[in-house]
Amino acid sequence: MQKKSHITLPSFATVEDVIEQLKPGYPVYCLRPAELKRQARFFLDSFPGRVMYAVKCNPHLTVLQALFDAGIRHFDTASLAEIALIREHFPQADCYFMHPVKARASILTAQDVYGIDHYVIDHEKELDKIIETTGSGDGRVILVRIVTPVHDAQYRLSDKFGIASDEAAELLQKVHKADFQTGIAFHVGSQCRTPQAFTDGVRTALDVIREANVPVHYLDVGGGFPALYEDDKPPALDDYFKVIEEAFDEAKIRRDCVLMCEPGRALVASGCSLLVQIQLRKDDKLYINDGVYQSLSETLVGKIKLPARLTNPRRQLSSQNQEFTILGPTCDCLDILPYQFILPDDAEEGDWIEIGQVGAYSNSAATRFNGFFPETFVSVDAAPLMPK
Numbered sequence: 509m510q511k512k513s514h515i516t517l518p519s520f521a522t523v524e525d526v527i528e529q530l531k532p533g534y535p536v537y538c539l540r541p542a543e544l545k546r547q548a549r550f551f552l553d554s555f556p557g558r559v560m561y562a563v564k565c566n567p568h569l570t571v572l573q574a575l576f577d578a579g580i581r582h583f584d585t586a587s588l589a590e591i592a593l594i595r596e597h598f599p600q601a602d603c604y605f606m607h608p609v610k611a612r613a614s615i616l617t618a619q620d621v622y623g624i625d626h627y628v629i630d631h632e633k634e635l636d637k638i639i640e641t642t643g644s645g646d647g648r649v650i651l652v653r654i655v656t657p658v659h660d661a662q663y664r665l666s667d668k669f670g671i672a673s674d675e676a677a678e679l680l681q682k683v684h685k686a687d688f689q690t691g692i693a694f695h696v697g698s699q700c701r702t703p704q705a706f707t708d709g710v711r712t713a714l715d716v717i718r719e720a721n722v723p724v725h726y727l728d729v730g731g732g733f734p735a736l737y738e739d740d741k742p743p744a745l746d747d748y749f750k751v752i753e754e755a756f757d758e759a760k761i762r763r764d765c766v767l768m769c770e771p772g773r774a775l776v777a778s779g780c781s782l783l784v785q786i787q788l789r790k791d792d793k794l795y796i797n798d799g800v801y802q803s804l805s806e807t808l809v810g811k812i813k814l815p816a817r818l819t820n821p822r823r824q825l826s827s828q829n830q831e832f833t834i835l836g837p838t839c840d841c842l843d844i845l846p847y848q849f850i851l852p853d854d855a856e857e858g859d860w861i862e863i864g865q866v867g868a869y870s871n872s873a874a875t876r877f878n879g880f881f882p883e884t885f886v887s888v889d890a891a892p893l894m895p896k
């Protein structure tokens with residue numbers, strides 16, 4: 509029986525309705541379940557394989573529920589807490605333990621309590637760890653994460669994880685010998701702007717598979733699919749899916765090899781906006797109630813520019829725009845958004861700013877620094893705020 513455990517959020521037709529009813533002096537995440545479902549269906553319909561969702565990107569239950577309702581049944585989880593979250597709420601969905609470095613207790617618990625049977629490693633010692641804690645494969649799956657050629661991505665994940673491709677074949681053979689089903693995984697880096705990165709990734713995986721000469725059951729091309737931001741208009745997702753399908757077909761690995769992807773950002777970025785309030789204006793500086801230590805860290809660490817609009821249902825806004833510097837609420841000098849926002853020149857204390865495309869890495873990355881922690885979520889029917 510399906511456990512309907514997700515919380516029902518207060519629901520509003522528009523962001524202006526949120527303002528009228530709550531007059532929020534605190535930040536509000538305005539989730540768009542319809543948009544999340546639309547994007548999930550797009551991935552499920554268009555990606556030529558299995559679609560996993562990378563839970564770390566946004567683990568809010570309403571987000572997970574929308575993706576599940578749209579048909580997502582596979583979740584990339586990296587910690588026991590993420591595994592428990594998915595297993596508790598969606599018992600019929602599959603969890604994959606995709607962190608290449610796991611605590612022994614986590615491996616044991618994942619296996620014994622949650623019945624996890626897909627793991628990722630990028631080093632021989634991690635294979636030993638899994639065997640020492642839970643025995644040999646017995647049909648379970650281990651994917652070897654490899655480093656792939658660098659392309660234009662906003663974050664380079666291969667600096668941290670992945671085995672060099674010339675050492676991967678030997679590890680893959682050891683996985684096979686230990687009676688696990690084998691797979692290869694990679695991650696081209698988050699917000700990757702070149703489809704070619706995936707072609708190169710699949711080809712690198714193919715070289716490893718040929719060298720290892722063992723049966724390979726899974727090829728996981730990871731996440732990294734881009735979202736739309738201000739001044740950042742990457743190729744359409746279909747272009748990525750097309751080159752992945754071509755490279756996979758060309759590779760002719762085995763007919764029963766499962767092709768997978770694990771998007772985070774591109775699935776959920778458009779599914780949430782953030783409603784913040786101006787607390788003080790000093791000339792062209794606007795102090796708001798959310799910042800780089802809460803929902804907006806990606807503006808700083810990822811140099812990501814988000815669409816924004818000023819709104820106040822109580823008054824007519826000026827038709828003249830000007831540039832503003834936006835400052836976050838904490839007492840740290842780092843807490844200043846690193847680019848100028850263009851907003852009506854009469855922006856004032858008490859007005860609100862809706863910031864779009866914050867579904868990815870916003871609430872999931874927020875800290876409690878200085879006592880500012882956004883935790884109000886509502887559901888909004890209106891179309892998402894998109895970049896120009």
Ligand SMILES: *Cc1c(COP(=O)(O)O)cnc(C)c1O
Binds near residue numbers: 698699732772868
């Ligand atoms: C973060 C992460 C993802 C999601 O990446 P996006 O760039 O958000 O698509 C997928 N897989 C792994 C292993 C990750 O660490």
